Amino acid sequence: MSASSPTPTSSLAPTKPLAAGANVPRVKVEQASYAYAATDRSAPKFTLGPASFEARQRELVAILGPNASGKSTLLRLLAGLEKPLSGRIEIDGTEIGKLDLRTRAQRIALVQQESELLFPLRVWEYVLQGRYPHGRRLRFESDEDCLLAGNALAQVGADALRDRWMDRLSGGEKQRVILARALAQQPSLLLLDEPTQHLDIGGKVELLRRLRKLADENRYTVIVVTHELDLAADFSDRVVLLQRGKCLRVGTAAEVYEPELLSDVFEAPIEVEMRAGGKPRVILRGNS
Amino acid sequence: MRPLTSRRVGAVCLGLGMLLFAAVVISLRMGAYPIGISDIVTSLVQGALGRWNDIPTENKLVVFGLRLPRIALGILVGAALATSGAGFQALLRNPLADPYVLGVSSGAALGAIISLIAAPHAPGLIQVAAFAGAIATIAVVYFLGRRGGQLDSATLLLGGIITASFLSAVIMFLMTRLSGRDLRGMAFWLMGDLQAPSTVNTKWLYIVLLIAVGSIYSTASDLNLILTGEQEARHLGVNVERVKFVVYVAASVLTGLAVSVSGAIGYVGLLVPHLMRMLFGSDYRILIPTSAIGGAILIVVADTLARTVVAPTELPVGAMTALAGAPVFIYLMRRRVR
Numbered sequence: 001m002s003a004s005s006p007t008p009t010s011s012l013a014p015t016k017p018l019a020a021g022a023n024v025p026r027v028k029v030e031q032a033s034y035a036y037a038a039t040d041r042s043a044p045k046f047t048l049g050p051a052s053f054e055a056r057q058r059e060l061v062a063i064l065g066p067n068a069s070g071k072s073t074l075l076r077l078l079a080g081l082e083k084p085l086s087g088r089i090e091i092d093g094t095e096i097g098k099l100d101l102r103t104r105a106q107r108i109a110l111v112q113q114e115s116e117l118l119f120p121l122r123v124w125e126y127v128l129q130g131r132y133p134h135g136r137r138l139r140f141e142s143d144e145d146c147l148l149a150g151n152a153l154a155q156v157g158a159d160a161l162r163d164r165w166m167d168r169l170s171g172g173e174k175q176r177v178i179l180a181r182a183l184a185q186q187p188s189l190l191l192l193d194e195p196t197q198h199l200d201i202g203g204k205v206e207l208l209r210r211l212r213k214l215a216d217e218n219r220y221t222v223i224v225v226t227h228e229l230d231l232a233a234d235f236s237d238r239v240v241l242l243q244r245g246k247c248l249r250v251g252t253a254a255e256v257y258e259p260e261l262l263s264d265v266f267e268a269p270i271e272v273e274m275r276a277g278g279k280p281r282v283i284l285r286g287n288s
Numbered sequence: 289m290r291p292l293t294s295r296r297v298g299a300v301c302l303g304l305g306m307l308l309f310a311a312v313v314i315s316l317r318m319g320a321y322p323i324g325i326s327d328i329v330t331s332l333v334q335g336a337l338g339r340w341n342d343i344p345t346e347n348k349l350v351v352f353g354l355r356l357p358r359i360a361l362g363i364l365v366g367a368a369l370a371t372s373g374a375g376f377q378a379l380l381r382n383p384l385a386d387p388y389v390l391g392v393s394s395g396a397a398l399g400a401i402i403s404l405i406a407a408p409h410a411p412g413l414i415q416v417a418a419f420a421g422a423i424a425t426i427a428v429v430y431f432l433g434r435r436g437g438q439l440d441s442a443t444l445l446l447g448g449i450i451t452a453s454f455l456s457a458v459i460m461f462l463m464t465r466l467s468g469r470d471l472r473g474m475a476f477w478l479m480g481d482l483q484a485p486s487t488v489n490t491k492w493l494y495i496v497l498l499i500a501v502g503s504i505y506s507t508a509s510d511l512n513l514i515l516t517g518e519q520e521a522r523h524l525g526v527n528v529e530r531v532k533f534v535v536y537v538a539a540s541v542l543t544g545l546a547v548s549v550s551g552a553i554g555y556v557g558l559l560v561p562h563l564m565r566m567l568f569g570s571d572y573r574i575l576i577p578t579s580a581i582g583g584a585i586l587i588v589v590a591d592t593l594a595r596t597v598v599a600p601t602e603l604p605v606g607a608m609t610a611l612a613g614a615p616v617f618i619y620l621m622r623r624r625v626r
Contacts, residue, residue: 081519112519118381119383121516129513130524140293145291
């Protein structure tokens with residue numbers, strides 16, 4: 001991994017000034033709900049919500065829950081890819097559904113697990129795509145775009161990868177490059193859908209540490225969907241716990257991680273141990 | 289990091305434009321009536337300046353009366369097919385897509401064959417009927433390819449392939465109704481042929497070509513993102529549905545345009561975009577213009593060979609594009625693999 005870049009990290013901070021001060025929540029989810037149906041007329045196959053929570057700038061929020069609990073649906077609502085059936089989701093005081101596509105992409109970046117490339121692409125070409133929402137139609141990339149893409153690669157420690165082909169990268173390398181493209185968007189809200197899935201334990205810790213740093217240094221609000229309860233406790237300011245489409249609890253990990261609650265939600269015998277610094281740790285009973 | 293610049297696009301297109309000009313001059317020289325390169329260039333320059341009286345009559349007849357209209361048609365068809373192929377490859381997210389994959393050419397062929405049966409000797413009717421057949425197919429496949437109110441690449445591809453095979457069956461059935469000269473004409477048409485009919489007004493076709501290629505080019509940045517995944521393109525702010533609609537209509541019209549004047553010339557729409565990708569990269573901002581010019585070059589060269597290799601017999605230009613194109617493509621593909 002390359003050394004971190006000497007370039008100023010602030011250049012990847014959000015371009016849009018906040019409508020209100022830092023104390024106003026950047027993201028506000030108010031009683032948002034959603035329902036999937038196979039067809040327009042059939043009964044919903046899956047419903048979510050209503051969910052409510054807030055996230056401020058420099059905060060890292062983890063969305064937790066077992067499979068099919070609605071984590072990714074909530075993330076899609078936050079990304080503006082789906083409209084809530086009821087309730088509101090706001091970013092900087094504006095309802096997400098009311099933002100036009102480009103403005104939305106300037107403010108919200110979504111990192112998903114895989115990119116399905118049809119034709120070979122170099123890493124730097126891929127990261128430059130993050131500048132799309134900031135450009136005019138057909139505009140060719142400026143020197144500033146290249147500088148920002150380079151900074152984004154440096155911030156995720158992927159400087160050395162810039163001339164490699166995307167389809168030749170390892171899982172962890174690709175993950176960092178996809179994150180770099182999101183940074184190049186200069187978003188104020190960074191959303192990640194199970195980013196730790198294909199990483200080994202070292203990679204997971206490194207990624208969460210990096211996200212924490214990005215939230216602090218770039219003034220991002222970071223919302224992560226994850227299965228990693230311990231890492232969420234270590235690095236997040238707040239967790240949102242979901243079960244079968246219901247938003248059960250919102251709060252700090254110490255507030256939410258109750259042994260009975262977690263055992264019920266994850267259908268496993270779970271104990272919680274408090275560590276120094278007030279961070280809880282999850283232990284599977286019977287395995288220790 | 290060396291991003292694409294408008295200057296690079298311009299320089300590459302200028303280079304390819306010069307190659308096209310050279311191909312045109314060589315093509316003008318080849319044929320039964322001998323004419324020197326300098327005479328051709330002089331005639332072209334004087335023609336461009338409007339000094340028609342200074343051009344010797346026989347040069348005027350050979351260059352502007354016989355050979356240039358056919359070359360102009362070839363440039364049009366080549367540019368239309370290659371741009372359409374590049375568009376369909378992005379729209380369907382499939383590197384094997386070509387202009388004919390959605391059945392537009394079969395619809396055009398059906399229109400042509402119906403006009404041959406209904407009014408065999410009406411001048412220009414075959415082109416009009418072919419274009420009408422292409423447009424009708426575009427509309428049918430568009431409705432077949434919608435899912436949940438939006439164009440869905442996989443559904444569109446399946447709908448197109450089924451439509452094409454159904455129309456081919458109808459064409460085969462109707463071919464049994466043709467005889468003699470019409471049957472041979474239809475066979476040439478199905479293979480692709482550039483015998484310019486005098487009734488075709490190339491000027492209008494060029495206007496349609498420019499509008500359709502321009503429409504696809506206006507979505508070039510969006511197509512770059514759609515190639516990395518529709519979902520991701522949406523996150524990055526691309527109006528995916530609008531882009532797909534524009535590319536579908538423009539690429540289909542280009543195919544219909546090319547097929548109705550020259551029949552189904554194969555390989556150009558598949559080969560040229562891949563060739564240009566190998567040479568200049570897969571960014572659609574350079575791929576669209578280079579494909580258009582590259583397609584024109586390929587058709588001009590192939591048609592020159594088609595009418596000179598076994599002169600005085602003429603081969604269908606579609607056979608030449610496949611013969612000349614396939615080995616070049618394989619060579620470039622192997623070189624890339626290594």
